[in-house]
Amino acid sequence: MNRDEMRHRVQQQSGQDVIVFLDRVKQRKHRRNVYRSWLLVAILISCTILAGLLYYQIDNRLPSIINVRAGKEELLDLSIPAKAHVVSVSKQGVSNIPADSIDIDLSRPVTLKAAAADNYSLQVKLFGFINFKEIDLRVIEDQELIPVGMPVGIYVKTKGVMVIGTGEFQSMRGEKLSPSKGVLKSGDYILDMNGITVSDKDDFMKRVRGCAGKPLCMTIIRDGKQMEQTVQPEKDVSGEYKIGLWVRDSAQGIGTMTYMDGEGNFGALGHGIADVDTSDLMSMDDGTLYMAEVMEIKKGAVGNPGEMTGLIVYSNDRILGDIYNNCERGIFGHCNTKASEKFRESPVPIGLKQEIVKGPARIICTVDGAPKYYDIEITDINLNHSNVNRGIELTVVDDNLLNITGGIVQGMSGSPILQNGKIVGAVTHVLVNDPTRGYGIFIENMLQH
Numbered sequence: 001m002n003r004d005e006m007r008h009r010v011q012q013q014s015g016q017d018v019i020v021f022l023d024r025v026k027q028r029k030h031r032r033n034v035y036r037s038w039l040l041v042a043i044l045i046s047c048t049i050l051a052g053l054l055y056y057q058i059d060n061r062l063p064s065i066i067n068v069r070a071g072k073e074e075l076l077d078l079s080i081p082a083k084a085h086v087v088s089v090s091k092q093g094v095s096n097i098p099a100d101s102i103d104i105d106l107s108r109p110v111t112l113k114a115a116a117a118d119n120y121s122l123q124v125k126l127f128g129f130i131n132f133k134e135i136d137l138r139v140i141e142d143q144e145l146i147p148v149g150m151p152v153g154i155y156v157k158t159k160g161v162m163v164i165g166t167g168e169f170q171s172m173r174g175e176k177l178s179p180s181k182g183v184l185k186s187g188d189y190i191l192d193m194n195g196i197t198v199s200d201k202d203d204f205m206k207r208v209r210g211c212a213g214k215p216l217c218m219t220i221i222r223d224g225k226q227m228e229q230t231v232q233p234e235k236d237v238s239g240e241y242k243i244g245l246w247v248r249d250s251a252q253g254i255g256t257m258t259y260m261d262g263e264g265n266f267g268a269l270g271h272g273i274a275d276v277d278t279s280d281l282m283s284m285d286d287g288t289l290y291m292a293e294v295m296e297i298k299k300g301a302v303g304n305p306g307e308m309t310g311l312i313v314y315s316n317d318r319i320l321g322d323i324y325n326n327c328e329r330g331i332f333g334h335c336n337t338k339a340s341e342k343f344r345e346s347p348v349p350i351g352l353k354q355e356i357v358k359g360p361a362r363i364i365c366t367v368d369g370a371p372k373y374y375d376i377e378i379t380d381i382n383l384n385h386s387n388v389n390r391g392i393e394l395t396v397v398d399d400n401l402l403n404i405t406g407g408i409v410q411g412m413s414g415s416p417i418l419q420n421g422k423i424v425g426a427v428t429h430v431l432v433n434d435p436t437r438g439y440g441i442f443i444e445n446m447l448q449h
Contacts, residue, residue, distance in 0.1 A: 058082070059133070062106075062124065063383040066135055067352050067444050069142045070117050076354060077109040082132060084122040114139040143447070144347035145259040147416040147423050148266075149364025149371040153290030153312030155252045156273055156282060156326060159221070160198045163188040164246040164277045169236045177234045178244040184229060187280045189221040190247070201249040208233060211241050221283070251275065251282055254292050254310035255331075256365060256414035258426040258446065260343050264335045266321065267449070269414040270426035270441040271389045272328045287323030289333060290314060297367060300406035300435030308367070308411030328388060329441065329449045330414065330426070351422030353391065353442045356381050361394070361419040363427060365412050367404050374398040378419065379437075389428040392417065392440035407435035417443075 058080050068074040086102045104110050106124070122135035166180045184190075190198055194217055198204050208216065217230045233241040257268045266289075272281045292310045300306030320342070321335035335343075358380065362373045380393035394417070396407045405412070408430035417425040417440050425440040 058126070060382060060384050062133065062135065063353065064133070064135060065138060065448075066122070066354065067138050067140050068112050068114065069352075070114055070139050072142065073111050073113045074352075074354075075109055075111055076106075078106045078354075079108075080106050082106045082124050082126045083128045084124045084135070086137070087121045087123060088118070112137075117141055143261070143350050145261055145350060145423050145443070146343055146345050146347045147259055147364050147418060148257040148343050148345070149415050150257055150343070150366050151254055151292045151294055151308065151310055151411065152257045152268060152320060153252070153292035153310065153314070153318075154255055154268075154273065154287065154323070154331065155250065155290065155314060156284045156287040156323060156331075157200075157250050158189065158248065159283050159285045160189050160191040161201050161204050161247040161249045162275065162278075162282065163190065163220075164248050164275070167244045167246060169234075169242050169244055172235055172237055172239065179231050179234055180243045180245040183231050184218075184220070184245060185222070186278045187222070187275075188229075189283055190218050191221065191226075192219045193217070201247055204247060204249075208243055209241055213241060216243065248275065248277075252312070252314075254294075254308060254312065254411050256412055256427075257289075257343075258330070258414045258416050259423060259443070260335055260339070262347065264321075264340055265332070266335050266339075267330050267332050267414075267426075267446045269330045270428040270446060271330060271413060273326050273331060281328060282326055284323070284326045287326070287331070287333070288314075289320040289323055289335070289339070291318040291320060294366060294411070297405055297409060299404075300409050300430065302433055302435070305430050305432055305435055306406055306409035308409055310411065325449055327449055329446050332449050348418065349422045350443050350447070351419060351424035352444055353381065353383055353424075355422070356392065356419060356424050356442075359419075361417055361424070363394075363415045363417050365401075365415040365427075367401065367412075373418075374401040376417070378417075388445050389441045390439040391442045391445065392425050394427070394438055394440055396436045396438075402436065405435075408438040409435070 061078060061080055084104050084106055118139045120137035122137050124132045124135060126132040163184050163186055165186050166178055168176045168178045171177050192198055193207055211233050213233060215230050215232050220227060220229055231243045233243050236242050251273055255269045257266055260266045274281050290312050292312045294308050295311050296309040298306045320339040321333050323331050323333040325332040358378050361376050361378050363376055364371050364373055375398040377395045377397050378392060379395055382391050385391050396402060412427055415427040416423050423443050425443050427438060427440050430438040
């Protein structure tokens, strides 16, 4: 090999080395760019998650509605990095909060005072410049309630009849028929049939049997909307007209009365009465409150909530009052003279949700013959929980109550919660995996029914 050939080969090898080197540089640069891109994505995702967590925590600590008492100084200590613009939205009454607007710093304790009942709006800005949410500030009259904590029998009559479900039956020809399937569904309320009001389940079934095969045009309520639906009856194997429908016209059970006010109005349960089959809140026509006695208590255990078994005698001499409203916040109505004489405890002030603190509290319930106070621990306060019945988290710590019930059992819903001499809420739910723990509703939410 001559010198020229050697020089050429050396140059060729050098060129290849340069190309390899440049390729490696490009690969390293590409890897760095990919790494930076993924790092940027990871940072963005982390920031988004942190921002979401921060938003959730602040939103949970910032209620959509804040009540304050008229004529009294109220300390508002939310401790969130935000400022609020206070705007008057009502012309009612006279208030020492300016009628136009003021700004308050929610990162520090704020003392509010209004002379009379009125409504205001707090337009909250996070960090002072990010529009966050609007809060209703309601100035309410101070109120005292009698905490009750006694079992009551409940009877509720639905509007018309409630559809539980559809079913099949066998025709005279051996066919399986289900005339109501696809026409009516669970949760519907049938108000009238062929223009005549449906009074109860027996009336409904009697009119189906006596329809002579004519179509049944029904006025129903479905998801809050009124509509018309028509079902064609068919004969079963015995020659009787049917439409393949299961209905219910009432519900009954035992619960705990939470409070009674000075005018005899009461609230109980802390949650609404739902149908046992559909789990839908029952739309009621009227209801009655009865005396009840606890006969037996099934102690709660992990995975198996306990319950009270009560005796209710549905007779006129045992009526305690009328039920006017069944909603997600409880059942509400008016007590008669007999109830007013029975519940003679001294009234106590209501405690607003911003006044509740984590720590010792008490509930009143009747599990041993008479209403008694039992110790609990409030473990968390959710000022803006999406579920109105779960604003208070609590744990039963009273040894006597734990020995009798194991914690919270079915039938204790409505037991009033008291802290610092005020009624602040009512027990609503028990945790299935831990019967010593449960939830409660703020008393002010019950009063907003």
